[in-house]
Amino acid sequence: NAGVTQTPKFRVLKTGQSMTLLCAQDMNHEYMYWYRQDPGMGLRLIHYSVGEGTTAKGEVPDGYNVSRLKKQNFLLGLESAAPSQTSVYFCASSTVNYGYTFGSGTRLTVV
Amino acid sequence: GENVEQHPSTLSVQEGDSAVIKCTYSDSASNYFPWYKQELGKRPQLIIDIRSNVGEKKDQRIAVTLNKTAKHFSLHITETQPEDSAVYFCAKNSGGSNYKLTFGKGTLLTVNP
Numbered sequence: 666n667a668g669v670t671q672t673p674k675f676r677v678l679k680t681g682q683s684m685t686l687l688c689a690q691d692m693n694h695e696y697m698y699w700y701r702q703d704p705g706m707g708l709r710l711i712h713y714s715v716g717e718g719t720t721a722k723g724e725v726p727d728g729y730n731v732s733r734l735k736k737q738n739f740l741l742g743l744e745s746a747a748p749s750q751t752s753v754y755f756c757a758s759s760t761v762n763y764g765y766t767f768g769s770g771t772r773l774t775v776v
Numbered sequence: 777g778e779n780v781e782q783h784p785s786t787l788s789v790q791e792g793d794s795a796v797i798k799c800t801y802s803d804s805a806s807n808y809f810p811w812y813k814q815e816l817g818k819r820p821q822l823i824i825d826i827r828s829n830v831g832e833k834k835d836q837r838i839a840v841t842l843n844k845t846a847k848h849f850s851l852h853i854t855e856t857q858p859e860d861s862a863v864y865f866c867a868k869n870s871g872g873s874n875y876k877l878t879f880g881k882g883t884l885l886t887v888n889p
Contacts, residue, residue, distance in 0.1 A: 707865060709879075764808075764810040764812075764825050768819065770819055
């Protein structure tokens with residue numbers, strides 16, 4: 666099992682560009698999440714999904730969109746990147762009874 | 777009710793000493809409290825968790841205690857080693873369900889040889 670796989674690992678975007686981050690899990694987990702991690706701020710929830718075809722907003726959803734068309738995939742989109750979205754993005758998945766399994770992260774820089 | 781306060785933000789100990797990190801919360805519906813360790817440049821990894829029906833859980837040198845009345849839980853690391861150096865995050869679930877964790881801001885633990 667690969668666990669949770671995120672692509673890409675690194676990306677540099679220019680302000681206004683768009684991109685999609687992909688998260689894939691092979692553990693048949695129902696729940697999937699996108700967090701961003703900034704120095705001194707911990708991990709903040711962007712969006713999450715409790716099942717295929719469902720998504721919900723987290724603590725910091727503005728500027729991001731998500732989709733969960735297949736149970737194993739959770740996509741995070743930035744339609745018009747801003748420097749404030751420079752961060753490390755972590756995807757995670759879980760079942761109802763256990764803690765998260767995190768992906769290895771995507772380091773995004775917006776210039 | 778969503779926030780988790782974590783203290784201290786940095787902690788430096790000598791090898792062999794104990795380290796204690798404490799988190800407080802206000803949501804009385806929370807019933808799942810995991811701790812994660814994140815080494816530099818790596819992903820957070822679950823090291824121990826506790827559910828509200830127990831007050832303490834141990835796993836070798838790591839233990840977690842929970843006081844639901846006072847709404848705080850703590851991570852205890854005994855006989856610290858240099859490889860324990862990392863950022864530690866506490867977390868709690870919301871609304872009694874076991875998903876959607878809210879994280880503390882983290883504690884940078886440094887174990888000096």
